[in-house]
Amino acid sequence: MDTLYADSVERLFSQISTPASIRAIESGQSTDAMWKEIEQSGFLDALLPESLEGAGLNLAQVFPMFLSAGRYAVPVPFAQTMLARAWLFAAGVTPPKGPISIAGLGVRADKGTVDADALPFGRVSAWVLADMGGDIALLPTAEASSLFSGGPGSLSASLQWITRPGAGIAIAASKSARVGLDQLAAASYAALIAGAAERVLAMTLDYANQRKQFGKPIGKFQAIQNQISVMAERTWASRMAAELACRSADWSPRFLMAALGKARCSEAAGLIADMAHAVHGAIGVTDEYGLHLYTRRLREWRLCAGAESYWASRIGAQLLSQPETTALAFICEELSAQAA
Amino acid sequence: MDTLYADSVERLFSQISTPASIRAIESGQSTDAMWKEIEQSGFLDALLPESLEGAGLNLAQVFPMFLSAGRYAVPVPFAQTMLARAWLFAAGVTPPKGPISIAGLGVRADKGTVDADALPFGRVSAWVLADMGGDIALLPTAEASSLFSGGPGSLSASLQWITRPGAGIAIAASKSARVGLDQLAAASYAALIAGAAERVLAMTLDYANQRKQFGKPIGKFQAIQNQISVMAERTWASRMAAELACRSADWSPRFLMAALGKARCSEAAGLIADMAHAVHGAIGVTDEYGLHLYTRRLREWRLCAGAESYWASRIGAQLLSQPETTALAFICEELSAQAA
Amino acid sequence: MIDTLALTEIPAADEALRSEIRAFLSLATGNMAPDVRARSWMGFDPGFSRQLAARGWLGLTLPVEYGGAGRGPFSRFVMSEELLCAGAPVSAHWIADRQSGPLILKYGTEAQKQYYLPRICKAEAFFCIGMSEPNSGSDLASIRCRATAVPGGWLLNGSKIWTTNAQHSHYMIALMRTSGEAADRYKGLSQIIVDLSLPGVTIRPIMDMAGDEHFCEVFFDNVLCTDDALIGKEGNGWPQVNAELAFERSGPERLYSSMVLLESWLQHCRLTGTNDARTIETVGKVVSWLAVLRAMSISLAGKLARGESPAIEASLVKDLGTEIEQAIPQIIGEMLGSCPRTPVPAHLRRTLVYLEQMAPSFSLRGGTREILRGIIARGLGLR
């Protein structure tokens, strides 16, 4: 059953999230049509119980969909909206329509203003589910001022609400304590990175087989083979890290597993992007070629929602504080398929 | 004139510090004969004024001698003794005969015992010039208990004096305040690393040209060429870092320059040793081949007297504390040939 | 294209082995110094191997009729990781249990299986692997050791090098040229089981830079073996060896070589109250990296359990595993060296020094980095 869902998500994204449609949205075109198709597919409620017209899937089951969203660099917060809806439902709030970003770390609420910096889908979200230091609310982006934060083609924005938004939905702290927004964001971006890494590797392989220099395909040169092998290793490892992050018997990621996923995927993301560009040479830097459609996101997703050392430190602090636990026991009990 | 000195030191070490004589000393043979030859050469007093039968050279001028000592993995503390003698003279103490180690960091004096851990030349020193947290003394190794600390073939030892040594020479704190032992040790080990790196690179080049696999010398393979080029880059950079550490108009290294030298040389040391072994393959791991005579020292010198982040942090703290200084200005003023 | 490595759970029945093994190991290895335990699968202790055998823990994947436990790769995975992380001295039986036994099971005649396998499971037959030669290195197809067919058997001449623990082993499975010339490369190679007590076998241990004698050079001077020394088909040595290497590359051996150091350092940090930002980050980084590689390695065990032969995927995991095995001593050394005011216990320092020095050899065993990356590149379809 999982495969059926995964295949139809993959088919959907391959149709609607083409390089051309990504570029159109990047250059400011509305996401409404794309979002409508995604909404109609029903996948956004896959984590909700069947009683609510959801599919009743757990997080591990939807992981392949998240991967697809990364592979096609889907220019709307697909994974985040799925998770936000499940989280809201668990907190007793009926999820609103429209794309939802998750801001789990670093949202500041001072003297009436609320700031969410450099949100990767900030330009294309209707809502931001934001953790303002324990005080959680669903904030409408229509009421925020938005500053592009990621250079040309980026969908990131820094959002600022001058006063506490009127249309915002506050969520009682007690309801939301169990699953932090930081771990939702971490797990979702880990999966998106792993998906985009697969795409970038595939593009790099194609290029290395086609491009000739010194009379043969550059993929024949040992130095290029070496680099691409390392890229592949990191890509496979990222996928595994992301799958661990999304291992769960219910809709929600476990904190340490999400931490592991984001730590490892973030660390790989920059390296994979750099190596892809190194193999591609000058052509990869051009706007036209489109490698950047995926590498830009690898870099943004790497740094957002806590980069690698932030999340590695969460894990290290936990292990160091357990006086008798060996590293192996900790891995078996907290960071494995069994652990979820 | 510098070249004359450097050449004759190089000649001396090529004669007395052969792999065979290094192995003999490593396996416990006395260093007396070797030390006598070094002592008779007069170089140990090169930093002392001519009035004291020294050569009146400055640190920059003796730098090539330090490099030689590293290149030949001289199994006695040649560079450290030269610096210790100059330091003692400046502190108003007549330097004793015999090899002197410098312990600038981490010597502990508690309840009467004094501990100096993992001193690289601990097994072959007559004296240790030790900084016990500001309280500096010249301690005789004959009165210490000694524990080998570096595995087979190492000259490192952890020394412990059960009571404050009777024959130790205490040095008035005021006299010694100007030049810390930590920076003496840092500058000397930086230079030794740079010298040993040159030797290890040369051995690796020879091996890559001689050893054949798949029908050609392994040095023809792009992956090997790549690794050796990186080794060469690190070796050249280490030499420059060490030369900066020893840039001085008098006998003593400047603190930030010594910090820079040890930070960069330590960082390179492990990498160079690893790459040399990777190119050499199994033969490099054997006792007989002798690559380890040099790589073991690279690793010991890397970690002793403060490894790379210890010294990098000293530099970073300084720059961060200067509110208006740009990185470029800091480099020009504190970390350049001009700065000394 | 390389196959996906999907997250795989160790079945509960195999996972259940863990507490039993762990309890045994805490008694058996609890008093060993960490720098001795750091040698782990170089540590030779036949008595220890026989203790494992007595508990039925050798030959876990071999059929019951040959004295094995008839279990799957997952049980071996659990057993291996507990042994390696504890730094147990597993060297005596390791090659036989991991490589030679499965090889004999796959390619051997019924007589060979009955002869060797029960003794492997009882820790009575120790094996070593004869692949490299003085002038072959990574280029195994260039080997010159020759087994000449003579009436009733094979006559062996030549020498092997870098053979782990040959001086303590009963048998070597050697890759020999049985027909053709060196120029024929992969054609004409075969695997021969050599009884190392035969006349004409000379074994010279090679001392390594850590003062140990784990490697040997083995000379064959007109060694006469019987007919049944040939394992598998004559001339089929190359695919057999590669299947064996793929098997070697898929295990947790390629992940845990520096584990004793990591555990010792963790204890040191806790005892000294070292928990600054750099330490916390480093612990988390190393542990999460290991956790992902372990998951990949378990996924490989799952493929083996399903009868697949994940040769390319195993190369990928091995190359990654070697990287962290080699990185751990670099990283921990740096952490210790950058706190020069915190005393480092002698046993931790000895463990560090040993692993720093031996770490470069981790990427030699079972295929150099260049060889593995070449395999991965081909697996990815680079042409």
Place this chain on the structure above:
Amino acid sequence: MIDTLALTEIPAADEALRSEIRAFLSLATGNMAPDVRARSWMGFDPGFSRQLAARGWLGLTLPVEYGGAGRGPFSRFVMSEELLCAGAPVSAHWIADRQSGPLILKYGTEAQKQYYLPRICKAEAFFCIGMSEPNSGSDLASIRCRATAVPGGWLLNGSKIWTTNAQHSHYMIALMRTSGEAADRYKGLSQIIVDLSLPGVTIRPIMDMAGDEHFCEVFFDNVLCTDDALIGKEGNGWPQVNAELAFERSGPERLYSSMVLLESWLQHCRLTGTNDARTIETVGKVVSWLAVLRAMSISLAGKLARGESPAIEASLVKDLGTEIEQAIPQIIGEMLGSCPRTPVPAHLRRTLVYLEQMAPSFSLRGGTREILRGIIARGLGLR
């Protein structure tokens, strides 16, 4: 063997230039946003170049009789590093000042020198370099652009790509095939100075992923140049180009591309009081690394000043310099991303994002990593 790079002091007379330049730059670039300054030697501003020229700061190494300052490489080093670290928009004159001027001085006829050099020093003639072609990449010897000798001149056909700022330049020094075929490789290539205003020249800017148009594709369709468009000897293009590349590789351009980001981050740390252990270590690491590379680069300038041609050493320093230029955005990004609770000012974020994206191109300009390492390996005598 590669020559030693000895520590070299910048002569006091050249060092004295620094305060003057710095004072000028603090006025001229003080108000530019850091993400604009991060473009530095991609930043095109003819007015700025003319201000430098008015102060006598262009053509520092060119002889006085051609309008230069008649000074040595050290003065150029000081000027270059101050311009680059400030992120001054130097692109308009940069290629002419650094590469084309010295090339014309070395290989040009007296008439060519008199025609071009004074205008270069006045910031009135901007140059670009035509090397790569759509199908050549790093393999420059495979170029297909052809200059055919015709009565009174040369007829050019073909196209060049990745030419920086061709759309703003007056001239291109192009590597063209003047005799033989592609199979002749390095033989039969020549350098031609192309007046880009000639009929038949078409320039198509290429937008990069950061939204800038720094690269161009340049098409030659029966472009007719006069005889004196040839610079140097016919057929001598390959050694000329390599001398030029060595020159390009030796400058501080290969060190400071991420400097504006470093300075901005430093200021951010000071303003926010960020001085934890990881930050302090990172600052010290980056700065000490830069300091060593700078010393190596100054040593190269010393070799140039002595009339040496340190081609291999320059490759070595360039490869190291590129490494830190590329590492700085990775490192600083990680530091910022790992303090998600400290707000990052928008200008710092824009600077980071620009450099993260463009950093991979740093190892393309002036020879890829593989090309440079091949040069180093040959220089080391690997055979």
